[in-house]
Amino acid sequence: MSTLTRAPVLKPFTLALIQLGNIGANKAANLTHAREMIQKAVTNHGSNKKPDLVVLPECFNSPYGVTHFPEYAERIGYTPGKPYSPDNSESESVKMLSAAAKENQTWLIGGSIPERDPQDDKLYNTCTVYNPQGDLVAMHRKVHLFDIDIPGKITFKESETLTGGTTLNSFDTEFARIGLGICYDIRFPELAMIAARRGCQVLVYPGAFNLTTGPLHWELLQRGRGTVLAEASEKEEIVYADIDPKTLEETRSGIPVTTQRRFDVYGDVSKM
Numbered sequence: 001m002s003t004l005t006r007a008p009v010l011k012p013f014t015l016a017l018i019q020l021g022n023i024g025a026n027k028a029a030n031l032t033h034a035r036e037m038i039q040k041a042v043t044n045h046g047s048n049k050k051p052d053l054v055v056l057p058e059c060f061n062s063p064y065g066v067t068h069f070p071e072y073a074e075r076i077g078y079t080p081g082k083p084y085s086p087d088n089s090e091s092e093s094v095k096m097l098s099a100a101a102k103e104n105q106t107w108l109i110g111g112s113i114p115e116r117d118p119q120d121d122k123l124y125n126t127c128t129v130y131n132p133q134g135d136l137v138a139m140h141r142k143v144h145l146f147d148i149d150i151p152g153k154i155t156f157k158e159s160e161t162l163t164g165g166t167t168l169n170s171f172d173t174e175f176a177r178i179g180l181g182i183c184y185d186i187r188f189p190e191l192a193m194i195a196a197r198r199g200c201q202v203l204v205y206p207g208a209f210n211l212t213t214g215p216l217h218w219e220l221l222q223r224g225r226g227t228v229l230a231e232a233s234e235k236e237e238i239v240y241a242d243i244d245p246k247t248l249e250e251t252r253s254g255i256p257v258t259t260q261r262r263f264d265v266y267g268d269v270s271k272m
């Protein structure tokens with residue numbers, strides 16, 4: 001993770017999660033639609049507060065399939081801590097996301113896109129994050145690739161064209177430290193445990209779960225970490241949630257597993 005300074009104090013904030021309908025073959029149309037949905041999330045929030053953070057889903061600019069990744073991949077070329085200008089980026093998706101964050105004055109987790117590393121040409125499933133000024137402030141490459149083979153049901157091997165990321169990533173806002181993962185990453189508790197021990201109060205996993213292995217666990221995986229406050233239907237939809245720090249404080253003091261771990265018995269995965 002890039003940020004190992006003291007985490008910001010968790011403050012109340014409003015989250016908007018965008019679920020998109022079918023992603024088509026036309027990348028420009030996918031980008032235009034995603035931008036419209038970001039604007040909609042920020043302006044049509046009904047009785048909720050204007051969202052502080054908007055999140056797009058996994059693979060929002062490309063059909064989700066190993067044969068599509070090489071064709072849709074974009075060079076981002078972002079290195080944490082080095083100067084980076086989204087306006088001059090080679091990536092049309094980065095340019096759009098940066099502009100959308102800026103014009104809507106919101107933090108934006110830009111789901112994920114297929115990315116081509118400019119140095120070694122490898123492909124990744126990559127999430128980029130923007131502050132309300134449109135700066136790209138963090139990036140996460142899906143660490144756990146979705147490779148699965150259940151005979152007669154589903155065979156899918158992201159690793160046929162993608163490489164797994166090798167870093168754990170988070171970023172600080174004025175209301176929270178937020179850890180990042182992408183879809184299948186949520187099934188690996190180590191990533192979440194490490195993020196929590198490094199001060200993240202919030203974890204965000206843009207996802208595009210498949211309908212064979214997904215439904216049994218997507219809600220359960222969320223519930224394992226807290227109450228489910230809002231849930232989308234299977235259609236295109238924006239869901240909102242007001243996050244209250246009191247819930248986190250009360251839960252952590254009521255069930256004090258955070259301070260009762262026995263690292264003398266089983267070691268601390270975040271220090272390995």
Ligand SMILES: NC(=O)CC(=O)C(=O)O
Pocket residue numbers: 146182183184185187208209210213214
């Ligand atoms: N799409 C994924 O990365 C994961 C998934 O569909 C699942 O875990 O189920």
